[in-house]
Structures are given as structure tokens and as C-alpha cells.
Amino acid sequence: MKDISAIRADFPILGRTVYDKDLVYFDNGATTQKPKCVIDAATEVFTLYNSNIHRGVHFLSDMASEEYENARERVRSFINAGSREEVVFTAGATASINAVAFSFGERFVGRGDEILISHLEHHANIVPWQMLCSRKQAVLKVIPVDDNGEIIFEEYLKLLGKKTRLVSVAQVSNALGVILPVDRIISAAHSMNIPVLVDGAQGVQHGVSDVRKMDCDFYVFSGHKIYGPAGIGVLYGKAELLSELPPYQGGGDMVKNVPFEKTSYNDLPFKFEAGTVNFPGAIGLARALEYLLSLGMDNIKQRERDLLEYATQQMLSVKGLKIYGNSPEKISVISFLLKDIHMYDTGMILDKLGIAVRTGTHCAQPVMDRFGIEGTVRASMCFYNTREEIDRLCAGIEKVISMFS
Amino acid sequence: MTINEIQDAIIDDFSVFDDWMDKYNLLIEMGRDLPLIDPGCRTEEYLIEGCQSRVWLCPSFENGKIFFTADSDAIITRGIIALLIRVLSGRSPDEIISADLYFIDRTGLHQNLSPTRSNGLLSMVKQIRLYAIAFGTKQPPGRLNG
Structure with a gap:
């Protein structure tokens, strides 16, 4: 090194x-500083090829689209997602969790169903679920923690039940720095066919996060906490799950065909990327990941x-x-x-x-x-x-x- | 002493020190000297929102003047409150409303307290003014109807 x-x-x-x-x-838990290569990436985008992605027929738009999609590939390989379809760019971890809370909630959560979180969560992994629960009359359940700040695993097992629709836990507690046993949490939930969202906002920058090895169903993180720019984040979801979810925002680029009667949606991941996404942010994030890999x-x-x-x-x-x-x-x-x-x-x-x-x-x-x-x-x-x-x-x-x- | 004379005295007190640590020591000392608040005032009703630490501000109105007692669980914050009370307690509502609080800038307190913290300071000032407006409109009675 x-x-x-x-x-x-x-x-x-x-x-x-x-x-x-x-x-x-x-x-650094609040936000990390940026290496020069990330700072330079912003200048490069705006001086060399700034142009709207996925839209133009011209040189610059092609170049910007290519850089943006390269950034998606960089994120894919960094977290070892199975395909680029599974990597959605969002505004940050908070936006990613809100997206899942809406889309997954619309599709899979009804009255009396339960969402399970831990007592260690950041408000970003609490409030979107409270909102979902109040919308759907579902119930939010909380895994307790002990005096060391570790979740009490036996209590978690007891809370997993037939009504549990989703488990959503932090990879690492932002307030205490304690690492949660996400592998064990996931395998216990999966044994009951319950999907798991892992909030990697405080985990992804500190070690190797392999979503396939972890076998989480959703994984989210923010660019600015991993040495990239603010305003960009990632939502990883298993393709079979993402394709079942309705989009959470409508607009340009997320559609195939828009007659006034009924719109057909675009393929993954574009279905979840309505409007012009923060492509300079995505490109900056990719640079940050490359920098970390070089170390x-x-x-x-x-x-x-x-x-x-x-x-x-x-x-x-x-x-x-x-x-x-x-x-x-x-x-x-x-x-x-x-x-x-x-x-x-x-x-x-x-x-x-x-x-x-x-x-x-x-x-x-x-x-x-x-x-x-x-x-x-x-x-x-x-x-x-x-x-x-x-x-x-x-x-x-x-x-x-x-x-x- | 007038509000401005007290402000000038405070600016003098702080100007003696070049180092911010000494200025903080002065604030801490002032915070420790702030008279105790009536325990009955340490309630939600008197809590000021917008501060990083909890701040209670309790007004009383006697002979046309407003008197403030206050408290905080952070000592530096108590020091800041002590300054505000020294300047603004025992004044008429009009004096409070029209006061130009230049000591905050001139002591460097404003620029040296980061935005969320100075928001706390501004919240305190705002709350003091709100009390002044409330008591001011009651004095003389019926003024609002005029």
C-alpha cells in the first residue's frame, strides 16, 4: 500500500x-473527503463531454452515456452484483431505501404484515418503513440490542414470522460503529423465504462488500460516504425481485412507450431511473471506487x-x-x-x-x-x-x- | 446601564483575549455563574427548539419589564445565555424589540459558532423577541384592538 x-x-x-x-x-462517518481523481472527474465531465445521457444522437451524448454506463459496471464489479441490470443509481442510501419501501411495499406489503428492522438503525432505515406501515397498516418490529450494542440474535429469530415481509438492517451501526452479523441475519430470513435489505451506508467503504456472497436481496449505499460526490447513491436488487417491483417515480428514460392510455416501462435498471440522473455523480463515484481498489x-x-x-x-x-x-x-x-x-x-x-x-x-x-x-x-x-x-x-x-x- | 453600554462592556471583556480558548473559558465561567433556574421552568413549555443542546428560557413580567431566567445542559450554551440575559433581561418589551444586538458579531461569537450552533443562538434571540412582542401587545391592555 x-x-x-x-x-x-x-x-x-x-x-x-x-x-x-x-x-x-x-x-468520516458523516461524509468522507474526496481524492483528487474524484475532484478532477467533475471538471472532466463538464469540460469534455457534458451532455444528457441516453437521449442524444450526437457525439457528446454518446460519450456521456458510455461513461455513465461504465460507472454502473464499475459499481457492479465493486459489489460483485450479477449484472448491470441490478445496479440502480439513486440520490443516495436514503433515496434507495425510500424507493424499496415504496416499490416493494406496493407489491408485497398489506394490512397486518410486518417489516423487521434493528434497534441500531439510522433514521433513514426507520422512517421510510414507518411511512410504509402507516400507508398499508402494516407493523414495524424491532430487533433489540444488548449493552455492547450487538443485536440479540435469539430475539431476532423469535421476531421472524409468517407475517414478516422484509428484514431491513444496517451492515454497520452509524452511531456506534458496531458491525451487524448480516450473513447470519440473511440466512435465517432466507430459511423462511423472507428477503433482506442491507443498508451498506457505513459498511461498503470499510471492507469488501460482495452482495452475491452475502446473498442480500437489496443493498444500498451513498457515494459521498465512500469518497465520491454527494447526491449519488446505489440501489442493488436481485434482478428477479427488481423486475417484479413497480417503479417509484415516473418520467423520462424509464419508459418504453407512452400512449395516454397506459405506459409500458423500460427494462431494468432504467425502470427505476426516471428523469436525468446525476451522471456526473455516478462518474465521480466510479473514480472513487477505482481509487479504493488501487489502494x-x-x-x-x-x-x-x-x-x-x-x-x-x-x-x-x-x-x-x-x-x-x-x-x-x-x-x-x-x-x-x-x-x-x-x-x-x-x-x-x-x-x-x-x-x-x-x-x-x-x-x-x-x-x-x-x-x-x-x-x-x-x-x-x-x-x-x-x-x-x-x-x-x-x-x-x-x-x-x-x-x- | 443601557443595552448598548452593556454590549460594549461585553465586547471589552472578550477583546482582552486573542486566543479562542480563553474566550471559551470566559464563556464557561459565565455559564457557571448563571443563576439557577426555577426547576418548574425546566419543562417542555420553556424549551427552545433549534439548539444542539437543550435550552430553557423562562420569562416573567413585572412593572413593564421582562425578566428572564434560563438554563442549558451544556455549559458553553449557558455562557451564551448568560450574555443574552445580561443584555436583555430587565428591559421593556420595546427596548428588547428595537435592540440592535451588535455584540454577537463584534465578540466574534457569531462567526465562531458554526451554523447549527449559531442557529441555537439565533433561536434564543428569536424566542426572547417573541416574548417581548407577546408582553408588549398586552401593555397597555387592548392595544391590539386600537
Whole structure:
């Protein structure tokens, strides 16, 4: 793998200062920074071949369409989907889940049916199901979690039943960084012929996500959390399932024939891509994936594991610091609180020291309720972070403690 | 002291420090010195929405003047509230409504609190003004009908 200073040099923003201090960016769970190749991709699209895709007969439109479809192929191979038909571009993980909640809900969910999620979900994997349930008079069921932030598997098995229409779970908890046992979740659901959606928003960027090996029925993620642009995301669905679902948005490009009596829809994946999609975003996302592959996903995983181990060890040595989410299976995220110091006070002082963390519920209020807290401070690290930065965080935390006690 | 004299004093207090850490220490100190709020005021009714931490603001109206007590579970936020109270508590509704709160900019508090946080600050100011408008229209009675 490239050495760390070369990697950091690929991300121009990491060289900047805030409040005259070198930036320490530990808010990668919210969004990741972009390598230069992704930034350049946007310039390239707009200076070389910007044109609407799948529509024109001219040179530029052909070129843009080809780049866009190449991007789809890049995503397909990255997640090892069976075919390009199974890869739909959306606006992000949230948009993808909403699409499934609508389309799958229209086709398969009725009164009294159940949707099963976990207690660790981001609001994006809660609210669309609540909306579906209220539309269809269905019931939302929740898999409980233990004090380490791990789902209680026996309880999950008990919740799977004849009325369960879909299980929808995160690959990784965004608030705690805990990795869910999605393989086991999927095989248990499949033994009862229940499909599973995996929300990969916090998982896809941290390791190898092979949708065929996982055998999930739907997989979603956002471009901006995997070093690509914002406003682009992916919905993977098994072809046989996607082809059974009605489209969730109508418009151009998703149709074959539009007489006023009845429109016939286009083939997969275009059926789910109404209107002009964010093709510059898709092309940027493909560049980001290529960049990650050039580093090696296993190398990334190893580096992040080292950072997590180091950070956990250093932070646990700070008196009064409590970590939420103590599963051995975690990505490089540390969610914590300092004694009785409010998370917001901690975040404000760290900010002034040039350290970007997130404070609050992390859009996962039920997780906070489960632990009886209002929120946490979350330091989410990734491969471009360093041990020196973790040392600066720890020094910052000591400073916070000295200021507030 | 007038509202502006107090604002100028606050600007002076903050201008002594070059380093933001010292300014925060001052805010923390002010937050600690903020008088305790009546526990009965720490309720949903007095909670201000739009802040990252919880903020309660409780008004009372005596002899044509509005007095505020307030609290927050975050100390820096308490410090900011303490400043607002120092400037605006014990004033008439008209004084509050017409006050130009320039100390927020001149102390650098505005630019140094990121948007969501300064939204919290702006929410507090907005709520104080709303109370002033509410009490102002009650004084003198029937003014709204005029």
C-alpha cells in the first residue's frame, strides 16, 4: 500500500488548516473527503463531454452515456452484483431505501404484515418503513440490542414470522460503529423465504462488500460516504425481485412507450431511473471506487483496524471516558462521552483545536434512547487518518476535561 | 446601564483575549455563574427548539419589564445565555424589540459558532423577541384592538 503521506497528498482538503491549526478530520462517518481523481472527474465531465445521457444522437451524448454506463459496471464489479441490470443509481442510501419501501411495499406489503428492522438503525432505515406501515397498516418490529450494542440474535429469530415481509438492517451501526452479523441475519430470513435489505451506508467503504456472497436481496449505499460526490447513491436488487417491483417515480428514460392510455416501462435498471440522473455523480463515484481498489480494500481494512485498536487503547486510558459500542466487531468509529461533560461542550472545544467530530444523536435516536443518553461524541476514522491525529484527539479530550471540571 | 453600554462592556471583556480558548473559558465561567433556574421552568413549555443542546428560557413580567431566567445542559450554551440575559433581561418589551444586538458579531461569537450552533443562538434571540412582542401587545391592555 502507498505510504500514508502519499495517501494524504491525494486528498487536498487534508492539507488545510482550521483556526490556524492543522485539520484533524474525524467525521468520516458523516461524509468522507474526496481524492483528487474524484475532484478532477467533475471538471472532466463538464469540460469534455457534458451532455444528457441516453437521449442524444450526437457525439457528446454518446460519450456521456458510455461513461455513465461504465460507472454502473464499475459499481457492479465493486459489489460483485450479477449484472448491470441490478445496479440502480439513486440520490443516495436514503433515496434507495425510500424507493424499496415504496416499490416493494406496493407489491408485497398489506394490512397486518410486518417489516423487521434493528434497534441500531439510522433514521433513514426507520422512517421510510414507518411511512410504509402507516400507508398499508402494516407493523414495524424491532430487533433489540444488548449493552455492547450487538443485536440479540435469539430475539431476532423469535421476531421472524409468517407475517414478516422484509428484514431491513444496517451492515454497520452509524452511531456506534458496531458491525451487524448480516450473513447470519440473511440466512435465517432466507430459511423462511423472507428477503433482506442491507443498508451498506457505513459498511461498503470499510471492507469488501460482495452482495452475491452475502446473498442480500437489496443493498444500498451513498457515494459521498465512500469518497465520491454527494447526491449519488446505489440501489442493488436481485434482478428477479427488481423486475417484479413497480417503479417509484415516473418520467423520462424509464419508459418504453407512452400512449395516454397506459405506459409500458423500460427494462431494468432504467425502470427505476426516471428523469436525468446525476451522471456526473455516478462518474465521480466510479473514480472513487477505482481509487479504493488501487489502494486495496484489504489494506484499507487493515489500516483502519490498526487505527481503531490504537484509538480504543489510548482513549480508554483517559479517566472518565466511556465508549458506547463495545463489540469486538467494529469499524473505526469511537462513540464516547466524558463523565458529566455535555457532548456539545466537548465538540465545541475539539472544534477550536482543529478536530472535527460529530456530536448528537447521529440520526439514530433510538440507539441513544437504548443507552439512556441524549447523544455521544463520535470520532469516525478512516484510512487517511493517523496515530498522530488520534494523539491530538486524546490531548484535546484532556484539555476539555481540564476546562470543564 | 443601557443595552448598548452593556454590549460594549461585553465586547471589552472578550477583546482582552486573542486566543479562542480563553474566550471559551470566559464563556464557561459565565455559564457557571448563571443563576439557577426555577426547576418548574425546566419543562417542555420553556424549551427552545433549534439548539444542539437543550435550552430553557423562562420569562416573567413585572412593572413593564421582562425578566428572564434560563438554563442549558451544556455549559458553553449557558455562557451564551448568560450574555443574552445580561443584555436583555430587565428591559421593556420595546427596548428588547428595537435592540440592535451588535455584540454577537463584534465578540466574534457569531462567526465562531458554526451554523447549527449559531442557529441555537439565533433561536434564543428569536424566542426572547417573541416574548417581548407577546408582553408588549398586552401593555397597555387592548392595544391590539386600537
